[in-house]
Amino acid sequence: xxxxxxxxxxxxxxxxxxxxxxxxxxxxxxxxxxxxxxxxxxxxxxxxxxxxxxxxxxxxxxxxxxxxxxxxxxxxxxxxxxxxxxxxxxxxxxxxxxxxxxxxxxxxxxxxxxxxxxxxxxxxxxx
Amino acid sequence: xxxxxxxxxxxxxxxxxxxxxxxxxxxxxxxxxxxxxxxxxxxxxxxxxxxxxxxxxxxxxxxxxxxxxxxxxxxxxxxxxxxxxxxxxxxxxxxxxxxxxxxxxxxxxxxxxxxxxxxxxxxxxxxxxxxxxxxxxxxxxxxxxxxxxxxxxxxxxxxxxxxxxxxxxxxxxxxxxxxxxxxxxxxxxxxxxxxxxxxxxxxxxxxxxxxxxxxxxxxxxxxxxxxxxxxxxxxxxxxxxxxxxxxxxxxxxxxxxxxxxxxxxxxxxxxxxxxxxxxxxxxxxxxxxxxxxxxxxxxxxxxxxxxxxxxxxxxxxxxxxxxxxxxxxxxxxxxxxxxxxxxxxxxxxxxxxxxxxxxxxxxxxxxxxxxxxxxxxxxxxxxxxxxxxxxxxxxxxxxxxxxxxxxxxxxxxxxxxxxxxxxxxxxxxxxxxxxxxxxxxxxxxxxxxxxxxxxxxxxxxxxxxxxxxxxxxxxxxxxxxxxxxxxxxxxxxxxxxxxxxxxxxxxxxxxxxxxxxxxxxxxxxxxxxxxxxxxxxxxxxxxxxxxxxxxxxxxxxxxxxxxxxxxxxxxxxxxxxxxxxxxxxxxxxxxxxxxxxxxxxxxxxxxxxxxxxxxxxxxxxxxxxxxxxxxxxxxxxxxxxxxxxxxxxxxxx
Numbered sequence: 022x023x024x025x026x027x028x029x030x031x032x033x034x035x036x037x038x039x040x041x042x043x044x045x046x047x048x049x050x051x052x053x054x055x056x057x058x059x060x061x062x063x064x065x066x067x068x069x070x071x072x073x074x075x076x077x078x079x080x081x082x083x084x085x086x087x088x089x090x091x092x093x094x095x096x097x098x099x100x101x102x103x104x105x106x107x108x109x110x111x112x113x114x115x116x117x118x119x120x121x122x123x124x125x126x127x128x129x130x131x132x133x134x135x136x137x138x139x140x141x142x143x144x145x146x147x148x
Numbered sequence: 149x150x151x152x153x154x155x156x157x158x159x160x161x162x163x164x165x166x167x168x169x170x171x172x173x174x175x176x177x178x179x180x181x182x183x184x185x186x187x188x189x190x191x192x193x194x195x196x197x198x199x200x201x202x203x204x205x206x207x208x209x210x211x212x213x214x215x216x217x218x219x220x221x222x223x224x225x226x227x228x229x230x231x232x233x234x235x236x237x238x239x240x241x242x243x244x245x246x247x248x249x250x251x252x253x254x255x256x257x258x259x260x261x262x263x264x265x266x267x268x269x270x271x272x273x274x275x276x277x278x279x280x281x282x283x284x285x286x287x288x289x290x291x292x293x294x295x296x297x298x299x300x301x302x303x304x305x306x307x308x309x310x311x312x313x314x315x316x317x318x319x320x321x322x323x324x325x326x327x328x329x330x331x332x333x334x335x336x337x338x339x340x341x342x343x344x345x346x347x348x349x350x351x352x353x354x355x356x357x358x359x360x361x362x363x364x365x366x367x368x369x370x371x372x373x374x375x376x377x378x379x380x381x382x383x384x385x386x387x388x389x390x391x392x393x394x395x396x397x398x399x400x401x402x403x404x405x406x407x408x409x410x411x412x413x414x415x416x417x418x419x420x421x422x423x424x425x426x427x428x429x430x431x432x433x434x435x436x437x438x439x440x441x442x443x444x445x446x447x448x449x450x451x452x453x454x455x456x457x458x459x460x461x462x463x464x465x466x467x468x469x470x471x472x473x474x475x476x477x478x479x480x481x482x483x484x485x486x487x488x489x490x491x492x493x494x495x496x497x498x499x500x501x502x503x504x505x506x507x508x509x510x511x512x513x514x515x516x517x518x519x520x521x522x523x524x525x526x527x528x529x530x531x532x533x534x535x536x537x538x539x540x541x542x543x544x545x546x547x548x549x550x551x552x553x554x555x556x557x558x559x560x561x562x563x564x565x566x567x568x569x570x571x572x573x574x575x576x577x578x579x580x581x582x583x584x585x586x587x588x589x590x591x592x593x594x595x596x597x598x599x600x601x602x603x604x605x606x607x608x609x610x611x612x613x614x615x616x617x618x619x620x621x622x623x624x625x626x627x628x629x630x631x632x633x634x635x636x637x638x639x640x641x642x643x644x645x646x647x648x649x650x651x652x653x654x655x656x657x658x659x660x661x662x663x664x665x666x667x668x669x670x671x672x673x674x675x676x677x678x679x680x681x682x683x684x685x686x687x688x689x690x691x692x693x694x695x696x697x698x699x700x701x702x703x704x705x706x707x708x709x710x711x712x713x714x715x716x717x718x719x720x721x722x723x724x725x726x727x728x729x730x731x732x733x734x735x736x737x738x739x740x741x742x743x744x745x746x747x748x749x750x751x752x753x754x755x756x757x758x759x760x761x762x763x764x765x766x767x768x769x770x771x772x773x774x775x776x777x778x779x780x781x782x783x784x785x786x787x788x789x790x791x792x793x794x795x796x797x798x799x800x801x
Contacts, residue, residue, distance in 0.1 A: 123288065141291075
């Protein structure tokens with residue numbers, strides 16, 4: 022069971038993902054709606070997993086999901102981050118992975134697909 | 149292999165012995181010989197061993213070599229016939245010497261030793277870094293990055309699919325497949341679609357097409373005259389190219405384009421040798437394709453202003469047979485701009501019936517030769533109120549008319565024309581005219597003939613003391629006015645006591661093919677989202693003063709299509725959308741709280757998917773983040789009705 026931080030600027034999507042993760046046996050320790058808040062939340066809660074929307078509006082001079090990935094990895098080089106992307110922006114995702122994100126998932130996704138991605142990064146069901 | 153290097157010491161010894169023998173110093177030789185022989189024997193034994201070993205080894209080696217060559221050959225055969233090219237890229241990202249014939253055929257030169265990122269990717273430096281990183285990453289990261297590398301590339305005119313694999317020894321294996329044929333077939337299917345588009349375009353405005361063809365023939369006949377004035381020639385050519393392009397006439401467009409290029413390149417030799425035949429042939433080719441589907445006598449038979457339903461149905465089923473996608477089928481269905489004449493004709497019986505009811509003699513004269521997009525239908529249907537007014541209020545009974553020196557039979561005249569970008573509709577009767585006194589009384593001030601329009605179109609305005617079945621509620625003209633406003637038109641009333649009243653309505657002529665295409669693509673994605681809901685109907689609507697309400701979201705398309713797309717639905721629609729986007733059972737209170745986000749999210753998904761489809765139509769766009777648009781704007785939209793909710797997808801024009 023992992024402690025998860027969900028990052029997405031759209032509330033209903035955080036709600037959606039949180040439902041799925043709870044069903045897979047994980048707990049949501051925090052939610053953030055922008056890159057800056059994501060980094061702060063990571064500092065505070067030190068989750069086992071972060072789900073990060075790739076494009077978020079600019080706030081507090083931190084641009085988007087990729088910057089947040091970089092900042093979080095500076096804090097914790099072993100952080101597990103999954104990028105959530107709504108249309109195949111392959112090069113952006115490549116940059117996120119290079120920055121240290123572990124994997125990615127394309128919207129809209131099923132709970133099975135989510136499980137698959139979590140398995141790949143070593144977070145099996147009820148782990 | 150038989151050469152063995154003789155032990156140096158023994159060589160020297162041998163030489164010494166030789167010397168001694170030659171010097172006849174037998175004593176020394178005798179002394180040294182056993183020793184030498186012993187050593188030599190040992191060495192010889194050793195060498196024999198080596199020689200023996202290498203003999204059998206050599207034999208083994210030979211056998212192995214044979215086996216290897218055989219396997220190599222088999223492998224080569226396999227590789228060459230698998231249609232798959234294998235490339236091996238070492239840790240330095242250089243390509244290993246290439247065996248596979250397929251790879252050689254793809255690149256058409258020897259790529260051994262080249263850097264893979266130089267020959268396979270456009271963004272060379274970017275992928276150089278990515279590939280290096282894949283090599284130095286752990287398995288999981290490598291797998292993720294590999295899944296994001298480009299899967300297709302065009303090389304030397306062939307379309308190649310690419311598969312990547314990281315090998316244990318820190319190198320890459322890349323599998324290339326020539327999928328040009330598969331893509332070719334896909335292209336063929338696309339071309340068939342294009343052909344159908346052409347047929348639809350030509351058939352749906354057949355008079356216009358025949359006119360274009362006629363003009364083109366005249367143009368070509370006067371080729372000699374035009375060749376004297378190159379700029380006039382160019383201009384004419386360009387116009388025809390545009391006209392043929394609108395009809396999706398591939399051969400005609402390509403030929404004209406080629407000629408234009410020759411003119412621009414000052415290829416006077418080519419231009420002066422241009423023949424009548426060369427210019428008409430491509431157009432004939434396109435027409436042949438149409439005839440192949442619709443019959444040889446198709447154009448000859450065409451004296452009608454409307455298309456025989458039978459032909460339309462034939463075309464439709466042919467299109468269905470070819471597995472045409474739903475966009476074209478929808479286009480075919482809505483093929484006819486509706487014939488306004490056919491829409492107005494029924495008013496004849498209405499007027500006759502009303503006239504009989506109120507004991508009046510009325511003749512309805514209607515004149516129009518106009519075909520319009522569906523968005524005008526509502527407007528023409530609303531004109532029923534104007535006709536009713538004419539009969540009820542306007543035309544007097546026979547006796548009154550006689551007393552006023554008029555014909556006993558009153559007339560109501562309808563005329564609708566299109567004047568370029570404007571549609572002008574006129575409904576005129578020769579009755580009493582509108583009673584300005586009555587209007588003034590109701591309005592509470594003096595109203596002149598010119599000011600009538602300000603009052604009679606108002607909601608609830610009626611000069612009747614009592615409403616009856618026909619009129620008097622003040623709704624009729626108001627609904628006409630609403631329709632006119634939606635279409636961004638204007639209405640003018642010409643009134644003269646005892647002479648009659650005329651309603652002159654001007655409407656801008658609106659055609660939004662591209663917007664319709666975008667909306668069709670989006671609405672398809674939308675319908676896919678609601679796989680289980682029963683889809684009933686959809687129709688286009690234009691509204692010049694549209695405003696989105698609470699259940700809506702907008703998104704901007706940027707790039708080739710600079711447009712704002714919006715989605716609008718009723719509360720049930722939001723619920724249905726939420727069900728498709730969210731997981732599990734959702735409480736309606738949750739939906740209520742998040743309705744804006746739900747709509748934003750679905751619009752994001754729809755637009756993202758639509759963009760990929762629109763690329764096939766050569767419309768390249770990118771999307772912004774969704775937002776709520778609260779201003780009033782001109783909207784071209786598609787209303788889609790499902791069994792228990794409805795959704796509109798629209799575009800700001």
